[in-house]
Amino acid sequence: MTAATSLLNDLTDAPPAGVWSAPGRVNLIGEHTDYNDGFVLPFAIGQRTHAAVSTRRDGRVRVVSSFDPTPVEAALDELEDLFPARRDEVPEWARYPLGVAWALQRRATSTVSGVDIAIDSEVPVGAGLSSSAAIEGAVAVALDELWALGLTRRELAIAGRLAENEAVGAPTGIMDQTASLRGEADAAIFLDCRTLETEIVPLGFAEAGLEVLVVDTRVSHAHATGGYAERRAACELGARMMDVVALRDLSVLDLRRAAELMDDVTFRRVRHIVTENQRVLDTVRVLREQGPLAIGDLLLASHASMRDDFEISTPELDAAVQAAMTAGAIGARMTGGGFGGAAIALVPHALVPAASEAVRRAFAAAGFREPHLFTVAPSRGAGRD
Ligand code: GLA
Numbered sequence: 385m386t387a388a389t390s391l392l393n394d395l396t397d398a399p400p401a402g403v404w405s406a407p408g409r410v411n412l413i414g415e416h417t418d419y420n421d422g423f424v425l426p427f428a429i430g431q432r433t434h435a436a437v438s439t440r441r442d443g444r445v446r447v448v449s450s451f452d453p454t455p456v457e458a459a460l461d462e463l464e465d466l467f468p469a470r471r472d473e474v475p476e477w478a479r480y481p482l483g484v485a486w487a488l489q490r491r492a493t494s495t496v497s498g499v500d501i502a503i504d505s506e507v508p509v510g511a512g513l514s515s516s517a518a519i520e521g522a523v524a525v526a527l528d529e530l531w532a533l534g535l536t537r538r539e540l541a542i543a544g545r546l547a548e549n550e551a552v553g554a555p556t557g558i559m560d561q562t563a564s565l566r567g568e569a570d571a572a573i574f575l576d577c578r579t580l581e582t583e584i585v586p587l588g589f590a591e592a593g594l595e596v597l598v599v600d601t602r603v604s605h606a607h608a609t610g611g612y613a614e615r616r617a618a619c620e621l622g623a624r625m626m627d628v629v630a631l632r633d634l635s636v637l638d639l640r641r642a643a644e645l646m647d648d649v650t651f652r653r654v655r656h657i658v659t660e661n662q663r664v665l666d667t668v669r670v671l672r673e674q675g676p677l678a679i680g681d682l683l684l685a686s687h688a689s690m691r692d693d694f695e696i697s698t699p700e701l702d703a704a705v706q707a708a709m710t711a712g713a714i715g716a717r718m719t720g721g722g723f724g725g726a727a728i729a730l731v732p733h734a735l736v737p738a739a740s741e742a743v744r745r746a747f748a749a750a751g752f753r754e755p756h757l758f759t760v761a762p763s764r765g766a767g768r769d
Pocket residue numbers: 411414415416417418419514556557558559560607720721722
């Protein structure tokens with residue numbers, strides 16, 4: 385029995401209608417470009433979040449999780465009042481599943497049944513691997529099936545983003561939900577965040593003898609507060625100053641004019657987004673033409689841009705990148721929203737122990753908290769277990 389099923393059994397006598405799961409994600413490249421209508425190249429990872437679900441006749445929704453044993457309960461027809469106005473009354477973790485129920489209920493054309501949802505996550509929380517999108521994805525595919533909504537993966541991703549923006553209050557983009565819902569084994573998802581068109585890009589890490597080493601710095605971050613929203617505001621300001629809908633509409637050739645118009649900080653935020661979009665396009669091309677051993681410099685340039693221009697890295701993330709490179713990684717960068725979370729390093733299989741040891745030693749020498757190190761593999765997206 386899965387942990388999610390036994391949590392559900394503790395909550396209700398009703399038999400489970402099924403267990404659905406969705407993975408966390410690693411972003412290979414393309415950071416903070418999603419809410420700028422730009423390009424991203426994430427992949428889904430093997431660590432998943434499971435949701436065991438049973439239906440109820442009374443139109444209520446209850447959620448329970450391994451994060452918190454106390455069930456949170458609401459009437460389905462109360463969710464419209466709760467989100468976004470009264471979201472503070474809902475415990476934070478429960479805003480994700482209830483937010484998805486709220487977003488999907490809006491898409492139903494007839495009355496939907498109540499549900500009990502039990503959630504158990506293998507995706508580390510606060511590590512920058514999008515444990516939030518994994519919850520959203522698992523609940524979204526479960527409710528889509530149980531409520532017979534027939535929505536596409538793109539529509540489910542949009543519902544997940546709506547939950548995150550309105551029910552949780554985090555002004556994030558659509559990358560994480562897309563990666564979790566649309567991931568495929570051994571491949572990345574090249575997503576155009578303006579059109580939401582995706583292309584599956586084979587990564588070929590295994591054939592090239594490469595592993596993706598994750599360094600979870602255990603410096604936790606939250607995107608509902610602080611720096612993330614500030615960066616987003618700076619990007620919107622930059623787009624207004626350049627008179628474009630989104631920074632996606634600028635190319636590196638526009639940067640000279642941007643430098644003349646903007647204060648230094650806004651300019652550097654804009655330069656990160658514009659060059660990062662180009663790096664995503666370059667990475668897709670290089671992967672196709674030369675394979676994964678040739679993308680190292682692009683990963684490093686992305687990290688430098690986040691460190692120096694976007695200023696979302698931390699001393700721990702910088703140390704992880706540097707130590708991994710010294711120990712033979714072919715490329716490394718922080719991944720996800722920044723301000724903590726994780727870095728990734730692309731490491732030849734035989735060098736994984738040495739690279740891990742080098743990172744541990746660098747952290748100990750700098751007096752940082754001991755990091756969590758593990759490898760991840762590009763994996764399939766959300767579905768019924
Ligand atoms: C977080 C957000 C994403 C994206 C990344 C940065 O993971 O949820 O939408 O903006 O940060 O690339």
